[in-house]
Amino acid sequence: MTYEIALNKAWDKIAALASSKKYTVKYFTDIYEVRISDRMMLSISSDTPASEDIAILVLHYLTGFLKYGYNPKEEWISFKDIKGGQSYYPAYQENTIKPILEKFKEKTDDLISYLTESLEGRIVKGGDVTVELPTFSDVYIRMVLWHGDDEFAPEVTILFDRELTEIIPSEDIAVLLFNLAKRISDEL
Structure with missing residues (x-):
């Protein structure tokens, strides 16, 4: 199953919002390097591309974080x-x-x-x-x-x-x- 359309939309959104060319995002126990200009996301631990579903999730998180910040309410x-x-x-x-x-x-x-x-x-x-x-x-x-x-x-x-x-x-x-x-x- 491909997530090509959703992935392209996620990359477009982050590219429009990003103030940096590269971000590092922790997802569970892995760390991903998000390269905005290359539209590439690599797992730092294994030096392999993120699966499409994880890439979309990480991009959505990063977009929301950059746009709104994250301030836990403890609720x-x-x-x-x-x-x-x-x-x-x-x-x-x-x-x-x-x-x-x-x-x-x-x-x-x-x-x-x-x-x-x-x-x-x-x-x-x-x-x-x-x-x-x-x-x-x-x-x-x-x-x-x-x-x-x-x-x-x-x-x-x-x-x-x-x-x-x-x-x-x-x-x-x-x-x-x-x-x-x-x-x-x-x-x-």
């Missing part, structure tokens, strides 16, 4: 709370939450280790276990995990600062959280 919301979140929630639940929940039920310790060690997260207060994960530079999400008991099934909730909705659209938030679930599923 943590879930996917249901964003524009369009309620209508897309069943697909989000199936594609993002369910795979993480399955790993949490099967490999609790491995999941927490992966989140804290491989994804550079840190344990914070909340739920039975809450891990705060860096996504982009200065942008964090929180994965809240509940073990469950005789009355309630285990549960996973992902929260992010409300300010994130000011710099990237709802669709990109869905992609960001789906990419997290995919990383977890691929690694555990």
